[in-house]
Amino acid sequence: MADIEIRNVYKIFGQDAKAALAMAKEGLNKSEILARSGCSVGLNNVSLTIGAGKIFVIMGLSGSGKSTLVRHINRLIEPTSGEVAFDGNNILDLDAKALRTFRMHRVSMVFQSFALMPHRTVLQNVVYGQRVRGLPKAEAREIGMKWIETVGLAGYDAKFPHQLSGGMKQRVGLARALAADTDVILMDEAFSALDPLIRADMQDQLLQLQQNLAKTIVFITHDLDEALRIGSEIAILKDGQVVQVGTPDDILERPANDYVARFVQRRQGRPEAHE
Amino acid sequence: MFPDTLNLSIRGPVNDFIQALVSGYGWVFKAISGVILKAVLFIEWILRGLPWWVVILIFMALAWQSSKRWGLTVVVGVLLFFVGVLGLWDLTMQTLALMLMATIVSVVIGVPMGILVAKSRMVRNITLPVLDVMQTMPSFVYLIPALMLFGLGKVPAILATIIYAVPPLIRLTDLGIRQVDHEVVEAATAFGGSPNQILFGVELPLATPTIMAGLNQTIMMALSMVVVASMIGARGLGEQVLNGIQTLDVGKGLEAGIGIVILAIVLDRITQGFGKSQTEDPRNG
Numbered sequence: 001m002a003d004i005e006i007r008n009v010y011k012i013f014g015q016d017a018k019a020a021l022a023m024a025k026e027g028l029n030k031s032e033i034l035a036r037s038g039c040s041v042g043l044n045n046v047s048l049t050i051g052a053g054k055i056f057v058i059m060g061l062s063g064s065g066k067s068t069l070v071r072h073i074n075r076l077i078e079p080t081s082g083e084v085a086f087d088g089n090n091i092l093d094l095d096a097k098a099l100r101t102f103r104m105h106r107v108s109m110v111f112q113s114f115a116l117m118p119h120r121t122v123l124q125n126v127v128y129g130q131r132v133r134g135l136p137k138a139e140a141r142e143i144g145m146k147w148i149e150t151v152g153l154a155g156y157d158a159k160f161p162h163q164l165s166g167g168m169k170q171r172v173g174l175a176r177a178l179a180a181d182t183d184v185i186l187m188d189e190a191f192s193a194l195d196p197l198i199r200a201d202m203q204d205q206l207l208q209l210q211q212n213l214a215k216t217i218v219f220i221t222h223d224l225d226e227a228l229r230i231g232s233e234i235a236i237l238k239d240g241q242v243v244q245v246g247t248p249d250d251i252l253e254r255p256a257n258d259y260v261a262r263f264v265q266r267r268q269g270r271p272e273a274h275e
Numbered sequence: 276m277f278p279d280t281l282n283l284s285i286r287g288p289v290n291d292f293i294q295a296l297v298s299g300y301g302w303v304f305k306a307i308s309g310v311i312l313k314a315v316l317f318i319e320w321i322l323r324g325l326p327w328w329v330v331i332l333i334f335m336a337l338a339w340q341s342s343k344r345w346g347l348t349v350v351v352g353v354l355l356f357f358v359g360v361l362g363l364w365d366l367t368m369q370t371l372a373l374m375l376m377a378t379i380v381s382v383v384i385g386v387p388m389g390i391l392v393a394k395s396r397m398v399r400n401i402t403l404p405v406l407d408v409m410q411t412m413p414s415f416v417y418l419i420p421a422l423m424l425f426g427l428g429k430v431p432a433i434l435a436t437i438i439y440a441v442p443p444l445i446r447l448t449d450l451g452i453r454q455v456d457h458e459v460v461e462a463a464t465a466f467g468g469s470p471n472q473i474l475f476g477v478e479l480p481l482a483t484p485t486i487m488a489g490l491n492q493t494i495m496m497a498l499s500m501v502v503v504a505s506m507i508g509a510r511g512l513g514e515q516v517l518n519g520i521q522t523l524d525v526g527k528g529l530e531a532g533i534g535i536v537i538l539a540i541v542l543d544r545i546t547q548g549f550g551k552s553q554t555e556d557p558r559n560g
Contacts, residue, residue, distance in 0.1 A: 076464060100467045104466065109465040112458075116462075117459055118459075119481060128463070132466060240404075263343070
């Protein structure tokens with residue numbers, strides 16, 4: 001079980017990150033900093049506490065920094081300043097080897113465009129996490145087959161990714177993350193590339209899995225409906241800053257500002273949303 | 276007129292440097308030369324030792340393996356048979372040995388170099404201009420020092436061929452690795468893959484079609500050096516062409532020329548096939 005704590009994380013992209021960081025800390029906004037230093041602010045003083053065993057949704061439009069944020073949790077991206085703590089341990093202190101061990105055992109990831117390895121079969125993709133740990137082939141196979149069946153792909157283990165549809169590919173992506181047997185799963189717009197029906201199926205399946213496995217899931221999406229449907233807690237991100245954190249009810253009933261309110265209105269304006 | 280007072284010749288220093296190299300470190304070059312010569316003679320010994328029909332069968336098997344097409348396999352066999360009919364079998368095997376040696380060394384140098392270029396910006400900034408120079412510098416310019424350092428014969432010919440033929444392999448290895456889907460590499464990293472696991476398990480396999488295209492280019496460029504190489508004493512088909520030119524024996528030159536072309540076609544088709552069979556799986560992971 002892992003509590004993830006993100007403390008005052010800034011991420012600046014560009015040459016003169018130091019100057020831009022100082023500006024961000026003074027409270028200048030994204031466009032001012034871009035104009036003055038030529039640096040783009042990815043994350044601006046983000047602090048979040050993600051509780052263990054829940055689905056935590058980070059919602060925002062493109063460019064809001066949500067994919068950048070989620071990559072800080074497994075250090076695919078290093079922050080310019082700030083801390084990311086797992087159970088109180090700052091993962092930014094890990095050296096290269098410890099970081100690999102941490103990635104193998106603590107946190108796995110599902111990607112928007114699947115990111116399957118085209119030269120490996122479904123099974124080989126699914127057991128990738130176990131194989132890099134050095135688990136023998138036969139044992140890895142057993143684990144892999146179990147998860148392939150769980151996500152509903154029984155019989156497809158020897159197929160290659162290009163032989164599968166989008167929804168099936170993402171099931172492989174999900175099985176790969178589950179087979180790694182980590183307590184945290186990061187899902188970066190995992191369902192965004194799927195069409196609506198398959199997407200709803202996948203959301204259901206995720207909720208189901210979550211009930212049985214009680215993993216900590218950090219789910220990134222740009223879709224408020226999806227966020228409300230699967231999230232037990234939602235953080236809304238705009239221009240690299242957290243606008244509001246709360247339960248789906250909080251977001252719907254008590255939007256923190258106009259920006260959030262506009263999202264909510266849009267949704268209510270639509271005749272037939274989910275439920 | 277450009278004023279003479281501003282003339283600055285690098286001729287003297289360069290000549291002195293090469294002289295010093297020859298007299299001071301001759302033994303190093305002799306040792307290198309010895310190793311390469313042994314290797315190439317070994318390859319030649321195998322190729323010329325095998326019965327002609329075995330060599331043809333090996334090539335047909337390779338063609339089948341790479342393309343899975345009967346048509347191509349038969350054409351390869353017929354073309355090589357035709358080389359034999361022209362009376363060029365032995366010369367062709369000599370040339371092939373030279374080519375194989377140059378290609379092997381090119382791969383040993385080119386692929387790791389290409390990986391470095393893809394991984395390190397600094398190596399890349401240094402290497403790419405050097406490759407440009409290697410490809411545009413007239414080959415005779417480096418044939419002369421190669422001759423001085425390694426003497427007449429196969430070794431300088433192989434080295435000159437490598438200098439000319441290795442750049443495309445380096446470039447395409449670099450390209451192939453950088454073209455690998457960034458998200459796939461990210462996924463491998465996210466699951467805890469080490470740099471080596473990612474390089475050998477993900478990047479190189481996915482870059483293979485591009486690297487094979489580079490290998491194909493390298494072989495083709497090496498073949499185009501055959502005649503030049505024969506000027507410094509490499510035997511084989513190139514020497515026949517050179518002979519043909521020197522004695523105005525157009526027929527002889529043409530025969531050897533046809534031999535070179537056939538060798539080129541055969542090697543080109545086979546290596547292209549290996550590149551393609553890898554790309555059959557669309558890369559939409």
